[in-house]
Amino acid sequence: MREQTPALIQLGALGTDVFGYLTVAENNKEIPFAIQRVYWTYRTPTGVKRGMHAHKKLQQVLFAISGKIDIELDNGKGKRVAFALDTPGVGLYVPQMWWRDIFFGENAVLLSLASELYDAADYYRDFEEFAVAAKAL
Ligand code: T46
Secondary structure (H helix, E strand, O other): OOOOEEEEEOOOOOEEEEOEEEOOEEEEEOOOOOOOOOEOOOOOOOOOOEEEEEEEOOOEEEEEEEEEEEEEEEEEOOEEEEEOOOOEEEEEEEEOOOOEEEEEEOOOOOEEEOOOOHHHHHEEOHHHHHHHHHHOO
C-alpha cells in the first residue's frame, strides 16, 4: 500500500469580524472522502494526552474548533510530524496507519470528520504492534 501523507487543509472562513464566521466542509470536496461519522472531544484537562492509537482503515480530518490542539503523528517507520491546530477553518488530514498523540490546550474542542463508522477492531492501541504492521505494508 502506498503511504498517504498527513496534510493541513485550508477550508477558509465566510463572514466578517462584525457578524462572525462560518466554515464549510463537504464530502469529497474539502474533505477527501465521504464522511461516515462525526465526533468531538471536549473538557479534556490541559496536560492530558489522548489518542495513542492508529487506525487500520479510517481516515479523518481533525479541527480545533475552539482553542489550541497539538497533534503528533508517527508512521511507525521512524517518521514523526507535529502539527498545531488553532484555527477553526484549518483541518488536519490524517490518513490510515498513522499513530496519533493529541494534546489539548485550555478549553480546546476537537472535531473529527471520519471516513468510517465506529469499529473497535480498526484500532491499533499498542505502538509496537502498530509499528510491526506498518513496516510490513
Ligand atoms: C481519534 C481521536 C481523534 C465509541 O464508542 N464510539 C466512537 O465513535 C468513538 C470515537 C469512541 N467510542 C468510545 C471508545 C472509548 O471507550 O469512546 C471511548 C473514548 O474513545 P478513545 O479513547 O478512542 O478517544 P480518543 O480521544 O483517544 O480518540 C478518539 C477516536 O477514538 C479516534 O478515532 O482519531 O478521537
